[in-house]
Amino acid sequence: EVQLVESGGGLVKPGGSLRLSCAASGFTFSDYSVNWVRQAPGKGLEWVSSISSTTSYIDYADSVKGRFTISRDNAKNSLYLQMNSLRAEDTAVYYCATPYYYDSSGPDLDYWGQGTLVTVSS
Amino acid sequence: SYELTQPSSVSVSPGQTARITCSGDVLAKKYGRWFQQKPGQAPVLVIYKDSERPSGIPERFSGSRSGTTVTLTISGAQVEDEADYYCYSAADNSGVFGGGTKLTVL
Numbered sequence: 001e002v003q004l005v006e007s008g009g010g011l012v013k014p015g016g017s018l019r020l021s022c023a024a025s026g027f028t029f030s031d032y033s034v035n036w037v038r039q040a041p042g043k044g045l046e047w048v049s050s051i052s053s054t055t056s057y058i059d060y061a062d063s064v065k066g067r068f069t070i071s072r073d074n075a076k077n078s079l080y081l082q083m084n085s086l087r088a089e090d091t092a093v094y095y096c097a098t099p100y101y102y103d104s105s106g107p108d109l110d111y112w113g114q115g116t117l118v119t120v121s122s
Numbered sequence: 123s124y125e126l127t128q129p130s131s132v133s134v135s136p137g138q139t140a141r142i143t144c145s146g147d148v149l150a151k152k153y154g155r156w157f158q159q160k161p162g163q164a165p166v167l168v169i170y171k172d173s174e175r176p177s178g179i180p181e182r183f184s185g186s187r188s189g190t191t192v193t194l195t196i197s198g199a200q201v202e203d204e205a206d207y208y209c210y211s212a213a214d215n216s217g218v219f220g221g222g223t224k225l226t227v228l
Contacts (some may be wrong), residue, residue, distance in 0.1 A: 106215075109155065
């Protein structure tokens with residue numbers, strides 16, 4: 001069974017930093033790209049970033065480019081998101097998500113974790 | 123950047139057919155997915171590759187495509203299908219979500 005478990009969320013002041021983690025199990029993590037998606041309170045879903053299986057391809061939404069860094073450790077079956085220069089508008093539940101049924105080598109999403117809440121407030 | 127457009131809300135009575143559309147230029151060259159999200163829960167995939175249904179998803183959920191529009195159809199909608207539904211497409215360098223449709227089954 002595919003499982004994705006996010007951690008690392010919490011309360012941080014504007015301008016601060018936070019590192020999110022996602023632990024994967026139940027599939028061959030190193031074969032798949034992985035993504036971060038966020039959802040602000042009461043709002044819709046927003047794709048944030050994607051990293052390919054071998055880290056050859058990394059993409060970011062314009063809203064986080066230059067502030068967030070995605071990375072992965074295939075030996076640990078883990079995905080990370082380093083978030084710097086955080087703003088109030090970054091407040092959201094952050095999900096990691098991976099393809100499973102169909103992988104076009106783009107930012108495909110099929111399975112999701114339960115999410116971790118990041119709150120940016122003074 | 124690409125955009126996907128969905129209606130903000132759809133309402134049906136139990137047993138009726140609900141249809142939710144999603145339109146956007148990215149769908150001319152990329153497949154669409156549909157996610158169901160209930161309050162306080164993570165999204166769940168209900169359709170991928172425009173019309174494929176993952177294992178465990180009831181047969182009343184189906185998907186179709188016409189040009190740059192994909193449609194999610196729930197045949198014989200049930201009260202438990204009340205949720206937010208999001209379309210999604212994996213463009214070359216970014217992911218694109220529709221704004222979401224609140225389905226009311228009442």
